[in-house]
Amino acid sequence: MCGIVGYIGKLGDGGRAQDVIMGGLARLEYRGYDSAGIAVAGSDPERVATAKRAGKLAVLADALADNPIADGPAGIGHTRWATHGPPTDANAHPHLAAGGRIAIIHNGIIENHNALRNELAGQGIDFLSDTDTEVAGHLLGSLVESGLSLPDAMRAATKRLEGAFTLLAVDAHDPHTVVGARRNSPLVVGLGEGENFLGSDVVAFIEHTRTALELGQDEVVVMTADTVTVTDVNGEIVERESYHVDWDSAAAEKGGFDTFMDKEIHDQPAAVADTLRGRLDEQGRLKLDEGIVDDYILKSVDKIIIIACGTAAYAGQVARYAIEHWTRVPVEVELAHEFRYRDPIVSVKTLVVAVSQSGETMDTIMAVRHAQQQGATVIGIVNAQGSTIAREADAVLYTRAGPEIAVASTKAFLAQITAGYLLGIYLAELRGNKFPDEIDALLRELDAIPAKIQHVLDTADPIRDVARSMADERTVLFLGRHVGFPVAMEGALKLKELAYIHAEGFAAGELKHGPIALVEQDQPVFVVVPSPRGRESLHAKVLSNVQEVRARGARTLVIAEEGDTEAADHAAHVFYVPSAPVLMTPLLSVIPLQIFALELAAAKGYDVDQPRNLAKSVTVE
DSSP states (O other): OOEEEEEEOOGGGTTSHHHHHHHHHHHHGGGOOSEEEEEEESSOSSOOEEEEEESSHHHHHHHHHHSOOOOOSEEEEEEEOOSSSOSOTTTSSOEEEGGGTEEEEEEEEETTHHHHHHHHHHTTOOOOSSOHHHHHHHHHHHHHHTTOOHHHHHHHHHHHOOEEEEEEEEETTOTTOEEEEEESSOOEEEEOSSOEEEESSGGGTTTTOOEEEEOOTTEEEEEOSSOEEEEETTSOBOOOOOEEOSSOGGGGSOTTOSSHHHHHHHTHHHHHHHHHTTOBOTTSOBOOSBOOOOHHHHHHOOEEEEEEOHHHHHHHHHHHHHHHHHHOOOEEEEEHHHHTTSOOOOOTTEEEEEEESSSOOHHHHHHHHHHHHTTOEEEEEESSTTOHHHHHSSEEEEOOOOOOOSSSOSHHHHHHHHHHHHHHHHHHHHHTSSOHHHHHHHHHHHHTHHHHHHHHHHTOHHHHHHHHHTTTOOEEEEEEOTTHHHHHHHHHHHHHHHHOSEEEEEEGGGGGGTGGGGOOTTOEEEEEOOOSOSTTOOHHHHHHHHHHHHHTTOEEEEEEETTOHHHHTTOSEEEEEOOOOGGGTHHHHHHHHHHHHHHHHHHTTOOSSSOTTOOSSOOOO
8 A cells, every 4th residue: 555656866867856756656556546745855955845735646746737846866755545644735745854854755554653653742843744654754853863864764763663664765965865664565676777766566667677676574775876775774784686577667558448447457368378378397397486395395285275355365265166176185265364363273284375466465464474483385376576475485476467557456366366276286286186188188278268368358348338337226246156156256346346336246055045135126136157067067056046036126147158048048138258167267257247347337437447445555454
């Protein structure tokens, strides 16, 4: 949550900082859009120039157009997802301290802010906002005024702060330096030529450099135009290796689509194909991306726990069916924020799979650490190179979906499911649950999926038309069984996120155990109908559910396999997807639900890329 940007160039290059920071904030606004602000050092030796406004970044941009601030070589910028205090001009970042000499921005939550506020107020400091960030700023300012340099003050302040945070600061007395610190919150360095960058995500600076450096826990970075120095909080130098970001700024653009979400829905064939690509080693065996887990450990695993939140948790639930079926190892799916608080049974024979698009989801990070403390092996499924989960897990499987800018996840969901399938196949191969020809068959079936996804996209006009006609609906229900159940829940989540209407996903078998009471005349009910093919098909049972809700006046919207004429007989609307192996059908059946939510929300006039109250990456607990 919250987007942060830092920049430092040559002292003679005044005029670039503001443009770079505003451009970075535009790319990071998906992380929070309650307010935005910018601070630039270098034009006044006594005071940092600032501007900040409540509302989306456009409000700040308009204010700067009318009343530009003096530019300089060093600056920081922030786009906020509100935690402490409502979204007002006063609570927007940056916050000033030491008489305007110091400017600070912050992502995260400082848990001991009340005690620090009382201490600083006792020293005569007046507070102008409700935020915990201003507390950190005045703590930093008081340390600078005591004679410490900004880097030393940041290290000292970090030792006193409790919670999860990323801090960036500039000093009017030292405009050739930007300082940052992180604990349990993301911060990445962009390495340029004669200039350097900071951001909560590489997308902040991808337009300028694709060489990045991720900071570790409790580390402080001191950045000039030509140098980047990383230390621990005691000032000891820490060596960090840089890495290359394998996508460019064009991947973070709309590419001709009206919204990022529509563009990212259409990115899904490539996201799945890229996640599958290059997965075999020289011996033709599947491999992980980074980290090594000894074969004997994975062969001895007697339980797998998938931990995730939100859409990633639904991806984990889909993957559970496949992993359990292929490996014959019991699989649990846990919400990360509940995992460590219920005293879970974890041992050295437990494999924990952490799923997170950003790799910075705080609940999931803390669950990973708890699992590792209990002796479990952790494999991360993440999209962001160098992220916290990618670095702290024992091994990682990257989803390779590219940047996902829209807050509501689409292509990351499909890529996470695909990576889950790959992990299941990897374990089945390693443990001898599948013969080589069976592994080859599974991989061939997966390789065929991107073309089938493209077919769903190419034939999506009917679902778009129906969605636009339903803009006045106030509630929609979703039903599914087996792998269709998490698809139904994901469909409901998308509609809640984007259209702000009541939507619930239910296991179709639970219908008669209570949820059918919600069905009344003209109630829209989506039903994910399983394939009529295969052993012990649930097709007939789910069609019975369709008939049950239809008999009570429901308007049934059915997602079915091409050629399933029986499903069409019971539907007000039927939307077909190509046939696929049962365990892989979620990669197809979820797409009409994504499109439905997008189009219905757009018909209501809502911003589908930046839904209210949400942020892309939840980096606080």
